Amino acid sequence: MYVHHLTGRLLLVAFVLLASTAVATAQTSELTGFVDASWVYNTAFPNGEFNLNEVEVNFLNQASPRTLVRADLEWVAQGEQTDVQVEQAFMSYTAGRHWTLTLGKFNAPIGFEMVDAPDMHQASHALVYDYGLPSNLVGFSIARPLGPYFDLLAYGCNGWDRNTKTNGAMTWGGRFGYAREGFLWGFSVISGKEEAILEADPRPDLSLGPTFTRTVLDLDVNFSRNGWVLGGEYNRGKVIPARGRERLWAGFLLMVRREFNEWMGLTARYDHFDDQDGYAFAPIGGRPQKRQAVTVAPTFILDEGFKAVAELRMDLSNRDAFVDRDGRRTDRSTTVTCKLSYSF
Secondary structure (H helix, E strand, O other), X not given: OHHHHHHHHHHHHHHHHHHHHHHOOOOEEEEEEEEEEXXXXXXXXXXXXXXXXXXXXXXXXXXXXXXXXXXXXXEEEEOOEEEEEEEEEEEEEEEOOOEEEEEEEEEXXXXXOXXXXXXXXXXXXXXXXXXXXXXXXXXXXXXXXXXXXXXXXXXXXXXXXXXXXXXXXXXXXXXXXXXXXXXXXXXXXXXXXXXXXXXOOOOOOOOOOOEEEEEEEEEEEEEXXXXXXXXXXXXXXXXXXXXXXXXXXXXXEEEEEEEXXXXXXXXXXXXXXXXXXOOOOOOEOOEOOEEEEEEEEEEEEEEOXXXXXXXXXXXXXXXXXXXXXXXXXXXXXXXXXXXXXXXX
16 A cells, blocks of 8 residues: 555656756746546446546647657546556657657547547447457557648557567557548557457456457547537447457447537437357346446536536446346446546
8 A cells, every 4th residue: 555655746847847957948848737527326236436547647748849758647546545656647749740759658549539528529439349349558659640631640559558578479559530620530440369358348258268369440429519519429349259259349329519608518329239159248037138328417517617517328238237236136226426537
């Protein structure tokens, strides 16, 4: 416990030194962050629960139009403990006006939904985000624009949400994107030989063996105009374990959001995850699950940088994968979340 707190203090001191160094020079620097807290009520439990979900501090420094460094330090609640970790820390260099090389740890450039609470239109992530995609990668990326509307990015990394790697094989990925007048789409792929997944990861790995090959294809679409936001994502994945047969899954989400004015909006989202071979969810009675989630979330801007979200979410399964408040198995679970996030 003492070592854990000492690590957090050392990271904080490093952030302060970086910020003070940048302020003392003529470089462009920025110090931002957010606090995210919530109250959550689930029908399986008689009382709600308050949570301090995350505290994050982000430092960015740009010495010139060509060079940039960014570091995001976060405190994330893990039960009774608080995990201090680096969400992102990378350096970027742009050669000429086209090629940009990035090295370090960065948010995975794949999928529709954003990582952090202030950037989200609802309180929770979709099933596709939780079970079909990585969150952060440690490695390198090379990106360049292809004319005024298209762009291309390729990367190599240690694996899904892994800081280190011991199997000697890299995971590779890329994204081909398009953006014009409020319309964006991207096609992404990530594939590689992976090690057994960390215990904290929601995807079970006990029967996959020490290594497995995982490949994902993902298509995301976003259209914004006149206060409306329409979004969608299709996700298809395959895992080839060290032993046994391959496992497939397919998922998608559809989202519509209406911005009524500068301070109020409403989001509705439907997502579906077909775990065809029992990769993401534990099979029930030896049979795999198909899960759906329906989410409705009004959002309110209380002040500059201060956002409130009230979310109603129902998760459904074709098996009795959940429990009710009496401890009986059921095929659905309902959650109400009231969340506040303050960005600075």
